[in-house]
Amino acid sequence: MIASLPRREGRRFAGLCDSVELKAGSTLCESNEPFQGAYFPTAGVISVVSTLHGRPPLELGLIGRDGMLGATLSLGVLVAPMQAVVQEAGSALVIKVPELRAELHDSPRLLEALHRYQFRLMMQLLQTAACTHFHEIEPRLARWLLMTQDLGITDSVHFTHEFLSHTLGVRRSGVTVAAGSLQRRGFISYSRGHIRILDRPGLESAACECHQALNDKYRLVFG
Amino acid sequence: MIASLPRREGRRFAGLCDSVELKAGSTLCESNEPFQGAYFPTAGVISVVSTLHGRPPLELGLIGRDGMLGATLSLGVLVAPMQAVVQEAGSALVIKVPELRAELHDSPRLLEALHRYQFRLMMQLLQTAACTHFHEIEPRLARWLLMTQDLGITDSVHFTHEFLSHTLGVRRSGVTVAAGSLQRRGFISYSRGHIRILDRPGLESAACECHQALNDKYRLVFG
DNA sequence: CCAGTTCTGTGCGGCGGCGTACATAGGAAG
DNA sequence: CTTCCTATGTACGCCGCCGCACAGAACTGG
Helix, strand or coil: HHHHHCHHHHHHCCCCCCCEEECCCCCCEECCCCHHHHEEEEEEEEEEEEEECCCCCCCEECCCCCCCEEEHHCCCCCEEEEEEEEEEEEEEEEEEHHHHHHHHHHHHHHHHHHHHHHHHHHHHHHHHHHHHCCCCCHHHHHHHHHHHHCCCCCCCCCHHHHHHHHHHHHHHHHHHHHCCCCHHHCCCEEEECCCEECCCCHHHHHCCCCCHHHHHHHHHHHH | CCCHHHHHHHHHHHHCEEEEEEECCCCEEEECCEEEEEEEEEEEEEEEEEECCCCCEEEEEEECCCCCHHHHHHHHCECCCCEEEEEEEEEEEEEEHHHHHHHHCCCCHHHHHHHHHHHHHHHEEEEEHHHHHHHCHHHHHHHHHHHHHHHHHCCCCCCCHHHHHHHHHCCHHHHHCCCCHHHHCCCCCCEEEEEEEEEEHHHHCCCHHHHHHHHHHHCCCHH
């Protein structure tokens, strides 16, 4: 995302950032609490979740190296609207909130980038919300695997069924059944927290249309 | 929302708008198509929905006289991320997109207002998405009735069960059962498309916590 | 090699909602 | 008043997922 800035600005901006490690499972921001900083993942994935009283969190968005956590800071609100958790360990550039705000003030390009990404996240939320409501576990799982692959995940440390059950908001054994079916069909193979995609076209056929639809929309809007 | 601007700016802005009638059921914008304009309801309610291929639309947000349709225009993207439908007939001020953009450029207060509302919508989407997934029909229906009451609806023209089934993404007969239960408990009464709230505290107790939670969050962020 | 832990496979009863169908009731129009 | 249409009440079987429980399998550390 920073790379999309003009070279000089990008350099300058990166200079304002610290590099941090993203540890799987760590929480980067809490709903309705101030952002500690804005995160630009260079590797790994951040998960945007919504938590209801007494329920496991439900994942509604994924942020990878093409995105950022804290795009809402471009709206002038310093508080996070959602909770975000590191789903896939990696690393990120972090910029503190005051520095980001100063930079947003000076760089229209940066502001535009954040605004656009905010829009993208919104599209993602809308799609995922409906998908979660209407579609079944297996297609949703397939879609999720495709999404993470798109985000450039190579080897996953902790994609256990237990873990996936949280991101999909379903039972662990429900995931086992869905994953088992995908494996039997030869689309994926997995064992003890490690999933490989064997047949991407097959997986695409097993996924709900949301993956394709969302990508189409991105392209339509941003070219 | 316009009223929150300084008096002079508000007047000026209102002068740029046309007044239009909001007809129940009419679509104000389509997902991934350019906004025709930005709508500031003065009466009635606009519903933000997400539609999946071959499914009824699912409502994820409500826009009343405290809000607007087209807040994403403040992000510099001229396309709508979602579909919006008039749910409750009324009226609105409309401003054309180029005029709005010019005004956003000149008035930081206006820009801030749109940004804040964009943030609010985001909070609403996140809450509603999880609510839709986890909560049952009856509490969701109760919550929805409370929300619409908060938006200042007095008499509803077309709150039939059929209609409600679309906003909640469930069967019509599912709504009948839920509404029947709320009526038997004395919280509401209805007949042929007309619902009255008889016992607001009772209805609150029947609703899921999402209504309260969201209001709390609004207050926490915006005071 | 053994013991403990984590991950996966599988089964059970139950429930909420689905799709469908049909019956009644209330208004509107003639 | 009758006719038609829309809105509501209710029932039936089905399915997906739940909560739970337990067994096997695969790694881990002694």
